[in-house]
Amino acid sequence: RMMGSFGNVMQVIQKAVLEEPKIEGLFTAMPGGPRGPGGTIDYMKPMLERIAKYPKPVFFYSVMESEGSLEMSRLYGEYNIPSFSRTEDVAKNFAILVQETKNKERFSKTI
Secondary structure (H helix, E strand, O other): OHHHHHHHHHHHHHHHHHHOOOOOOEEEEEOOOOOOOOOHHHHHHHHHHHHOOOOOOEEEEEOOOOHHHHHHHHHHHHOOOOEEOOHHHHHHHHHHHHHHHHHHHHHHHHO
16 A cells, blocks of 8 residues: 555654754645545544644645645644645745744844
């Protein structure tokens, strides 16, 4: 089952990234894939439950618009995880996150 092995790899990567103190957040892309056993929707719920436990921001880019991607966007919303359909919007929001980190670093040096 391809999605199962992919899910295991993604779980290891996400855990490593989200536990690394020097990484401020995670940007990831997911297709609005098929429903049913082993489909993207079934795979996403445990992943969202896992990453929602971390305080770092996570941004999802929905790779393709489909009925499945709308369902997945609702699922992201349940976990307060923003989802974007344009890469420009993800980049803009991540740039804000980077600027906030720089501001915090500058502020901490003045104290």
